[in-house]
Amino acid sequence: MSMSETQRSIFITGGASGIGRAVAVFFAERGWFVGIADIDQAGMAETMGMIRDGGATTHTLDVRDRAAWDAALAEFAKAAGDRIDVVFNNAGIGDGGPLVDQDEGELTRMLDINLKGVIFGAQASHPYLVKTAPGSVLLNTASLAGIIGAPGLAAYCATKWAVRGLTESLDAEWAADGIKVSALCPGFIDTPIIGKVSDASNQTAKETLIENGVEVSPVSIVPEVVWRAVHGDDLHYTVGKMAKRLRRMQRWMPGLVRKEMRKGGIGAEI
Ligand code: NAD
Numbered sequence: 001m002s003m004s005e006t007q008r009s010i011f012i013t014g015g016a017s018g019i020g021r022a023v024a025v026f027f028a029e030r031g032w033f034v035g036i037a038d039i040d041q042a043g044m045a046e047t048m049g050m051i052r053d054g055g056a057t058t059h060t061l062d063v064r065d066r067a068a069w070d071a072a073l074a075e076f077a078k079a080a081g082d083r084i085d086v087v088f089n090n091a092g093i094g095d096g097g098p099l100v101d102q103d104e105g106e107l108t109r110m111l112d113i114n115l116k117g118v119i120f121g122a123q124a125s126h127p128y129l130v131k132t133a134p135g136s137v138l139l140n141t142a143s144l145a146g147i148i149g150a151p152g153l154a155a156y157c158a159t160k161w162a163v164r165g166l167t168e169s170l171d172a173e174w175a176a177d178g179i180k181v182s183a184l185c186p187g188f189i190d191t192p193i194i195g196k197v198s199d200a201s202n203q204t205a206k207e208t209l210i211e212n213g214v215e216v217s218p219v220s221i222v223p224e225v226v227w228r229a230v231h232g233d234d235l236h237y238t239v240g241k242m243a244k245r246l247r248r249m250q251r252w253m254p255g256l257v258r259k260e261m262r263k264g265g266i267g268a269e270i
Helices: 018-029 041-049 066-079 104-132 154-173 205-211 219-231 241-252 254-262
Strands: 009-013 033-038 056-060 086-089 136-141 179-186 236-239
Touching: 009 018, 009 066, 009 104, 018 033, 018 041, 018 219, 033 041, 033 066, 041 056, 056 066, 066 104, 086 104, 104 136, 104 154, 104 179, 136 154, 136 219, 154 179, 179 219, 179 241, 219 236, 236 241, 241 254
Parallel strands: 009 033, 009 086, 033 056, 086 136, 136 179, 179 236
Antiparallel strands: none
16 A cells, blocks of 8 residues: 555654554554654564555664654655654663663663653654644653652653653644644553563562552553554553553542552552
8 A cells, every 4th residue: 555645654763672663553454654763674574574565664763863863754745645644752771670770781781772862752753743733742751760760760750750851841842733642651562671581589570460469561562552642632541441540549549559669669568
């Protein structure tokens, strides 16, 4: 199928895996033209293989590179009939552990990808989203870790709180442009990001979470929330029951959340 004039388009970073991939496939199935952007070319090819011919393009993009953002968006806009309706600013990494054990390189990488990369993405997207406004959307992937602070995730939480700050600021700043800006706040989702083996416990984060009775949701629950975010008008969209519950608790019972976090983090009882 070729790009038609009225077909809407979505540019997705982190499209080679997990949430980005699931969202790419979901939107393509609903007739959207999809831009899959990532540093992982093999992963992008796999996502592409899940989408019918002509429904998507791939773009090698390191979100830390401001000029590369301009190049990738220009390339995608051209392929998408000169329009970008939605930018899903989603690429991120999830290293954790006690802050004192994280070295400078690890911390810098985390800040660069999860924060600088998202800010660059917002800035680079603006000229395209202005053209398709009203109704165009910047959706930034924050996290439940952007709503509560959790031990073992200090730097990660800092980046995700920052993404929510960026989102709230741009929601106000771009309102007059007719661009909607929202943050996606998933709880734990079963993707490769939580599949890495931790040095301390010799098990994956996913195994540790499940052992502690913590909810880990399938990635299939995410695209519907992204769809709602793209078509809705809220500022924050939680994904999964735990994220919803904890967001409510953080609002109404912050002392209880703090107490539980000081006991060791998210467990079955919270
Ligand atoms: P994932 O590891 O499956 O996917 C992340 C993707 O980002 C990968 O394809 C990776 O190659 C890409 N990426 C990493 N660095 C990049 C860079 N510099 N430039 C471009 N692409 C880069 O993980 P996921 O769970 O799909 O994560 C997607 C987003 O969701 C992240 O921002 C993550 O922090 C957030 N998130 C995930 C969870 C979860 O439990 N899985 C929960 C809350 C928030």
